[in-house]
Amino acid sequence: MDDRILIIGAGQAGMQIAISLREEGFAGEVTIVGDEACGPYQRPPLSKAYLAGIADIQSLELRAARFYTDKAIDIVTGETIVDVRFDAPGRGDTGMATAASGRIFEFDRLAITPGSTPRRLPIEGGDLAGVLYLRSLADADALKSRWTAAENLVVIGGGFIGLEVAAAARLAGKTVTVIEVADRLMARAVSPVTSEFYRGAHERRGTRVLLEAELVRLLGDAGEVTGVELVGAGQSGGEIIPADIVLVGIGVIARGELAELLGLETINGAIVVNSYAETSDPRIVAAGDAVLLPHPLGHYGQVRLESVQNAVDQAKVAARTLMGIREVHRAVPWFWSDQGDLKLQIAGLSTGFDQIVERGSQQSEKFSVLYYRDGRLLAIDAINDPIDYMAVRRALHAGAHIPAELAADSSIALKTLIVGGEA
Numbered sequence: 001m002d003d004r005i006l007i008i009g010a011g012q013a014g015m016q017i018a019i020s021l022r023e024e025g026f027a028g029e030v031t032i033v034g035d036e037a038c039g040p041y042q043r044p045p046l047s048k049a050y051l052a053g054i055a056d057i058q059s060l061e062l063r064a065a066r067f068y069t070d071k072a073i074d075i076v077t078g079e080t081i082v083d084v085r086f087d088a089p090g091r092g093d094t095g096m097a098t099a100a101s102g103r104i105f106e107f108d109r110l111a112i113t114p115g116s117t118p119r120r121l122p123i124e125g126g127d128l129a130g131v132l133y134l135r136s137l138a139d140a141d142a143l144k145s146r147w148t149a150a151e152n153l154v155v156i157g158g159g160f161i162g163l164e165v166a167a168a169a170r171l172a173g174k175t176v177t178v179i180e181v182a183d184r185l186m187a188r189a190v191s192p193v194t195s196e197f198y199r200g201a202h203e204r205r206g207t208r209v210l211l212e213a214e215l216v217r218l219l220g221d222a223g224e225v226t227g228v229e230l231v232g233a234g235q236s237g238g239e240i241i242p243a244d245i246v247l248v249g250i251g252v253i254a255r256g257e258l259a260e261l262l263g264l265e266t267i268n269g270a271i272v273v274n275s276y277a278e279t280s281d282p283r284i285v286a287a288g289d290a291v292l293l294p295h296p297l298g299h300y301g302q303v304r305l306e307s308v309q310n311a312v313d314q315a316k317v318a319a320r321t322l323m324g325i326r327e328v329h330r331a332v333p334w335f336w337s338d339q340g341d342l343k344l345q346i347a348g349l350s351t352g353f354d355q356i357v358e359r360g361s362q363q364s365e366k367f368s369v370l371y372y373r374d375g376r377l378l379a380i381d382a383i384n385d386p387i388d389y390m391a392v393r394r395a396l397h398a399g400a401h402i403p404a405e406l407a408a409d410s411s412i413a414l415k416t417l418i419v420g421g422e423a
Contacts, residue, residue, distance in 0.1 A: 010034020125218025
């Protein structure tokens with residue numbers, strides 16, 4: 001007997017669960033509830049094409065409205081779920097979710113895809129107008145509204161989002177400063193080799209990069225941000241950096257409130273799931289940025305992956321679990337970051353590497369860094385090098401290997417070095 005599936009969270013993962021349910025033949029009711037004013041949309045272009053005015057909201061939509069109508073998927077926007085109960089009194093085995101507006105959604109099976117929220121800057125002046133974050137469409141619109149008039153942009157945080165916005169600002173002719181408290185850029189994602197290349201590349205394009213900087217406060221006038229005060233930044237000493245916009249990109253926090261309300265196992269707010277996308281309550285599946293899952297390549301440990309690819313792949317597994325189909329989540333993680341004319345593509349997870357192999361030329365701004373542990377290929381950072389990127393991604397997908405002792409010779413096509421694995 002077909003029943004009702006409720007998906008709480010209208011991002012990439014939530015939408016993919018709904019689509020996959022229909023593709024697997026589920027004929028019951030499917031409802032997606034999201035707290036934003038619009039339906040599911042792409043987030044990566046917010047810091048690139050949308051900010052530059054190349055893309056609009058229509059081009060960001062993951063699917064046109066007619067698609068959801070044709071697939072009988074009910075999209076409910078602007079509703080924040082504040083309470084969820086199974087076996088509610090007087091409702092038999094039916095679950096019930098209540099929104100802040102008082103609207104009630106009944107369900108028989110439940111998926112949660114709450115996503116994440118930007119980590120806030122906990123210093124004086126953090127609440128000034130012009131101190132912005134970039135996660136949602138509303139965030140992007142707030143940034144765009146100040147973009148044209150702004151002359152000085154300060155980015156706090158040297159991760160993907162911050163560097164993408166910094167690159168866009170330099171192309172727009174703005175004075176740009178990137179402030180990072182760590183000793184290198186993108187430290188959570190790439191090796192020191194890649195970090196140092198990007199520091200130099202951004203500086204060559206006119207962006208000032210300050211590492212190991214200590215913020216004192218944000219300065220303002222009439223409620224508007226005017227500058228950033230530092231204790232020190234490398235050899236620079238303390239100073240005040242003018243700012244019309246301060247873009248904060250210091251990471252994101254898993255939105256685990258709903259999971260905690262349901263009594264699910266969480267670690268630092270992230271929802272713990274198994275390889276079938278099941279939470280600690282097998283009646284509930286979860287997917288997306290807020291989820292802590294077993295390593296998707298079968299290695300030891302758990303990981304939290306903030307990527308479109310993971311949201312889609314994990315959502316497909318979650319949908320099959322809801323359908324009673326047991327399929328383990330296995331996928332090669334991949335990521336990308338477009339920073340002006342520098343395209344970084346990552347395949348695999350480099351955590352725990354003990355060896356790197358560099359191919360190509362940093363001077364030409366086309367090169368790759370391959371990561372190994374105990375001689376086993378783990379991952380690649382490819383900068384403007386899609387061919388090497390695809391070779392490593394293909395090898396990891398097949399469980400194959402590329403010998404480190406041969407990989408450094410960039411005159412040899414990397415795809416010809418792939419050995420073993422499944423065809």
